[in-house]
Amino acid sequence: MTDPADSRTVPVRILVCDDHVVVRAGLLALLDSAPGIEVVGEAGTGEEALALAARLAPDVVLMDLQLGEGIDGVETTRRLTATAGSRRAPYVLVLTTFDTDADITRAIEAGATGYLLKAERPEELFAAIHAAAQGRTALSAPVASRVMANMRSPRPTLTDREHDILAQLATGLGNREIARALFISEATVKTHLRRIYDKLGVDTRAGAVAVAKERRLLP
Incomplete structure (x- = not known):
């Protein structure tokens, strides 16, 4: 500058x-x-x-x-x-x-x-x-x-709701607790988690949090 x-x-x-x-x-x-x-x-x-x-x-x-x-x-x-x-x-x-x-x-x-x-x-x-x-x-x-x-190397694009769920996931909450915290159904949480896993290229909750931290996707 x-x-x-x-x-x-x-x-x-x-x-x-x-x-x-x-x-x-x-x-x-x-x-x-x-x-x-x-x-x-x-x-x-x-x-x-x-x-x-x-x-x-x-x-x-x-x-x-x-x-x-x-x-x-x-x-x-x-x-x-x-x-x-x-x-x-x-x-x-x-x-x-x-x-x-x-x-x-x-x-x-x-x-x-x-x-x-x-x-x-x-x-x-x-x-x-x-x-x-x-x-x-x-x-x-x-x-x-x-x-x-x-x-140069685009990061996976998460929706606002997926960001919300990922943030809750990082605190250690289970699906039922996340559903209650975000006022959505447990089935909806599971659907979003599958999409998050696909976007981050992982297949576990711990993996999703680890990759999200590495790529600075969490607040």
């Missing part, structure tokens, strides 16, 4: 969405020192971010993925970008600690313009914000490497 300072006379208007008050405070203090960036609002939930974005019309929403109760960052991103082509539809730049293939794929499919990890240096974050405001893709180096690796 390049130096975030550019020739813009109008600052990039930012809305920060993160459910941790301390993290938001740190980001606000950091962005306050950034050239050409103006924070116009902060949100602690996805619902609050949607309401503020509609009222404040930010250029970029800095979005965490895990937002506690309510809709998560992926669904918030999907709703924010659903009005593509609208003047008021902001670009979404994900800023998170989560770097699994599943998280990256879901965020990009939801419409995120960029995906950064919170371990980035401040200047990298500033540059990514300016890039996102221009509609250019901004990815942390580890994320970009993983995206390229997946393009």
Whole structure:
């Protein structure tokens, strides 16, 4: 990434969405020192971010993925970008600690313009914000490497429900417990498990969890 300072006379208007008050405070203090960036609002939930974005019309929403109760960052991103082509539809730049293939794929499919990890240096974050405001893709180096690796050797694509079941499986739950946790029938769990096994090229529960961890398919 390049130096975030550019020739813009109008600052990039930012809305920060993160459910941790301390993290938001740190980001606000950091962005306050950034050239050409103006924070116009902060949100602690996805619902609050949607309401503020509609009222404040930010250029970029800095979005965490895990937002506690309510809709998560992926669904918030999907709703924010659903009005593509609208003047008021902001670009979404994900800023998170989560770097699994599943998280990256879901965020990009939801419409995120960029995906950064919170371990980035401040200047990298500033540059990514300016890039996102221009509609250019901004990815942390580890994320970009993983995206390229997946393009060369595509990972198996699991449905949202299969991800849910795989996550439950990783906790050690049996079929009956998974069915109760997800409010589906035990037969449905078995059907999804067969599909998961086929996609991952395994034939046991332990094998499915091992491969999922190896390929970073679990949150």
